[in-house]
Ligand SMILES: Cc1cc2nc3c(=O)[nH]c(=O)nc-3n(C[C@H](O)[C@H](O)[C@H](O)COP(=O)(O)OP(=O)(O)OC[C@H]3O[C@@H](n4cnc5c(N)ncnc54)[C@H](O)[C@@H]3O)c2cc1C
């Protein structure tokens with residue numbers, strides 16, 4: 051994974067062989083970690099100790115023996131152990147005494163953290179752990195340096211990656227301008243750990259499956275890891291201590307193992323991507339289109355999830371779109387797309403796609419699903435095409451009501467002007483069919499509109515029928531942030547408010563429902 055260090059360790063006596071597939075090294079690196087952790091952290095504690103917050107080496111220092119050597123390195127690890135590594139990094143970050151001052155996430159992100167995320171078990175904000183791990187502190191410092199470098203760090207990362215491994219360039223989109231830091235930002239998100247370790251592991255599992263569509267091979271994780279460490283070393287300077295490096299390596303290794311195993315397991319069950327025929331294309335004005343597509347093979351998903359779409363016009367360019375219907379017996383999938391000015395994929399889908407055309411779909415992603423609601427009433431707050439995933443959730447809830455699970459669904463649907471409330475007719479049909487569905491339409495910039503006026507999130511927080519609801523929020527990232535804030539203020543517990551994490555992980559201006 052890390053040529054410089056890897057080579058040094060190999061010179062120190064680590065295994066240097068390539069396996070039959072030509073894969074070198076992550077094994078070598080992983081095997082050499084336990085001794086290095088003991089040497090570098092200086093805690094004098096056993097490598098699998100959690101007492102100091104030190105990250106345990108993979109498999110608790112369990113060095114693979116020759117008879118296990120035929121298994122790939124990621125098969126020698128377990129889901130639990132990988133989650134434990136992520137959990138220790140996350141808890142360690144939260145245990146740092148100066149956590150509030152140095153948090154790299156913007157304040158709004160901190161507000162969005164669930165209560166359990168802002169206070170690790172067994173610790174309190176007033177009494178930070180005295181045994182904060184220097185390696186964990188170094189993760190924070192190096193990450194802060196790289197975050198401060200912004201686009202320069204992302205540019206360095208990709209330049210380093212493509213100079214050393216030019217064959218990887220063709221996996222990426224031809225133009226890597228606006229979006230070039232997506233992969234890099236996601237790697238950073240692992241240490242930001244906005245979600246619980248289990249949620250992060252579930253995210254990585256989905257991401258690993260989804261990476262099959264890029265033709266990513268296990269051996270490439272080593273190359274990407276090397277570029278990541280080179281970037282950290284370059285931009286973090288003296289902060290990139292050996293302990294910091296170990297911590298990053300272990301975190302990246304755990305994340306990679308989760309992704310690779312998920313991709314391998316998935317390959318027996320599902321294709322890497324789904325060619326799909328556009329069977330219907332309805333234009334709704336204001337640059338909005340509703341597409342109905344028929345995947346070649348069944349594509350499994352849960353209501354509330356999104357998938358990525360590639361159009362023939364822009365090969366290798368994928369964009370996320372929410373699925374706008376519950377899983378249907380005929381396998382058809384609906385997407386609501388709003389063309390953004392100058393946008394590659396959205397304009398291709400809205401203005402240059404017709405029935406009979408083919409698009410390519412990636413696997414379903416996202417954890418904003420109905421499962422968390424149990425039997426509680428639903429409060430759905432949608433801005434623009436943010437309606438899409440919430441319509442899927444509402445349809446599923448209506449269906450479940452037929453099976454005896456009766457719930458009230460309070461849907462607040464907002465846009466700037468009446469004409470942009472493009473799906474009202476369908477929603478009225480839903481409310482006619484199911485008396486428990488209550489629709490409130492809201493405009494923010496249309497005084498002549500007869501419905502509610504204002505910001506949809508604030509209107510919902512003010513007029514929601516009761517607080518004991520499970521809330522689902524989708525729309526532009528700024529609208530989602532603001533809505534979560536006002537709902538929390540209005541008394542809905544943070545753990546009962548759901549949104550798609552991916553929206554907020556993207557650049558601020560990107561999001562559904564503009
Ligand atoms: C989880 C998730 C679900 C999403 N679901 C939907 C959905 O159901 N329907 C939908 O229409 N979109 C949805 N999006 C947004 C979608 O993924 C794309 O970002 C959007 O369609 C723009 O892509 P593009 O290729 O056309 O624009 P790009 O080529 O990526 O961008 C072109 C320019 O437009 C700017 N831009 C990009 N997105 C926006 C935006 N939303 N508003 C304003 N400016 C923007 C860029 O910064 C850039 O300057 C979702 C995004 C996420 C993360």
Ligand code: HEM
Pocket residue numbers: 218221222223229230232233236237257261264266267270271272274302305306309358366367368370
């Ligand atoms: C722990 C390791 C990794 C993480 C966390 C990660 C994360 C991500 C994320 C979040 C995205 C954006 C997905 C989207 O918007 O649809 C992405 C895109 C991508 N990743 Fe990875 N990735 C990892 C490893 C790799 C490796 C090893 C490769 C192989 C070269 C790779 C190749 C790609 C490609 C080609 C894209 C598409 C980029 C684009 O469309 O701009 N990733 N990755």
